[in-house]
Amino acid sequence: MCCPITIFGEVLFDCFPDGAVVLGGAPFNVAWHLRGFGLSPSFISRVGTDALGEAICSSMQSWGLDHSFLQTDPCHPTGKVSVTLEDDEPHYEIVPESAYDFILPTDDERLPATGLLYHGSLALRHAASAAALAALKARHRGKIFLDVNLRSPWWSPETVLPLVEDADHVKLNAAELGLLATDLSDRADDASLAASMHHFSNRYQLESLIVTRGALGAMLWNCGEILAVGPAADTHVVDTVGAGDGFAAAYLLGLSQQWPPQESLEHSRDFAAELVSRRGATIDDAHVYKAFLASWSLN
Secondary structure: OOOOOEEEEOOOEOOOOOOEEEEOOOOHHHHHHHHOOOOOEEEEEEEEEOOOHHHHHHHHHOOOOOHHHHHHHHOOOOEEEEEEEEOOOOEEEOOOHHHHHOOOOOOOOOOOOOOOOEEOOHHHHOHHHHHHHHHEEEHHOOEEEEOOOOOOOOHHHHHHHHHHHHHOOEEHHHHHHHHOOOOOOOOOHHHHHHHHHHHHHHOOOOOOOEOOOOOOOOEEEEEEEEEEEOOOOOOOOOOOOHHHHHHHHHHHHHHHHHHHHHHHHHHHHHHHHHHHHHOOOOOOOHHHHHHHHHHOOOO
């Protein structure tokens, strides 16, 4: 039986140069994928009383994603991000003072106090949402998964590293590890990266540290052991926005199912590869998720 999973953080719309507007936000994407995989995560966020907020609620209902903990803000708009792509890498201009910056603490008894608690770092740029997460952590009696998303100017080591200290599992990319772990060599070869992962994980007493590396695949520090996967074969890159969120969702699924670490790493890599072959950070075709579950013998 799967353990309960609680997701905290931003939901927003990614706005692309060609005029496309795509529903996103790392925590929302993770919750969406987990629902696609058949789980029922509790998603805590906040939207405005505007058309975008209504669209988010409608999309959650259509997907069967519980919106009981989606708050409505009468003063602040639903979040938006302007996305530009340079050499296939996304760059973000994030609108401040958005509804997800003002998530309120909840004492709803329906909210699980055990299992896995996932959160990112962007929504914590404002004191209101940071306080809400602190209250949530105070009642939580399970493991914490931190998905680091360093978006300038909305972060600092002083705000992010305490989140690492609270976490059991941390996911970030190689560039973000370089910003947080000052001992990482500029060469960032496999040996240097592995050494930095050992030091970082031991320093913060982590159970696992996942480092995504784009076209190079990913590396995992798990209880003192370094594991690695290369890129998925024959990956056709269309849009890399949200690939890391898909990776995190599949890894969370693995934690809930108690997969072996190498298996989790490979499945997460494969699902992320599927995402980059499509436009947008989520998939609204349930058959795609069912196909992965079948290939992972979870159908």
